[in-house]
Amino acid sequence: MIQQIYPSVAHPFRYELNKDLQFAAAHYVPAEAAGKCSRVHGHTYFANITIAGNDLDSAGFLVNFSEIKKLIHDLFDHSVLNEHTAYFQDDDPDRFPTTEIVARTICEIIQSFLDRSGNKPRCLQVFLRETPTSYVVYRPMGGGSYGD
Incomplete structure (x- = not known):
């Protein structure tokens, strides 16, 4: 992947992983x-995921990089997003697979995965590029509930 500078998120945590x-x-x-986007078409999506927290796990990780890749790449790679009906629905505009909603x-x-870990890091930002000239930055409301 091409190295790129992504928008940064101000946060109070000691560790930040991208x-x-x-x-x-x-x-x-x-x-x-x-x-034209109402017809089936494809993209090579590029994502940058920002995770932060104060505590490391028993292996010294905020979260293992490979776990993040497995969660997203293994789920969505070489698939039709609309067919992932647990996440996307053709009859609900809030669940159409637009770049915003995919992010x-x-x-x-x-x-959801991080919430099950002992050290409870937070996903602060997802940068999702759909084409070379179009991307979305998604941040959870309130920056991901830092007080949790």
Whole structure:
């Protein structure tokens, strides 16, 4: 992956981890307003995921990089996003697989995993590039509930 500077998130945590990954996936946006994007088409998505926390786990990790890759790449790579009906729905605009909603979904998947860890890090940001000229930055409301 090309090294890139991503927007940074101000936070009070001691550790910050960033994981870059990519996955190839097809999708369509089931809305007339989506124009050509309402037809099935594909992208090579590039994601940068920012995770932060104060405590490391028993292996000295905030979170193991490979776990983050498995959560997202292994789930979405070479798939049709619309077929992941646990995350995306053709009849609910809040769950169409737009870049914004895919970024939010990635954050939610990762945070659900982090919530089960003993050291409780937080997913602070997902940067998701859909094309060379188009990307979204998603941050959970309130920065991910730092007080938890």
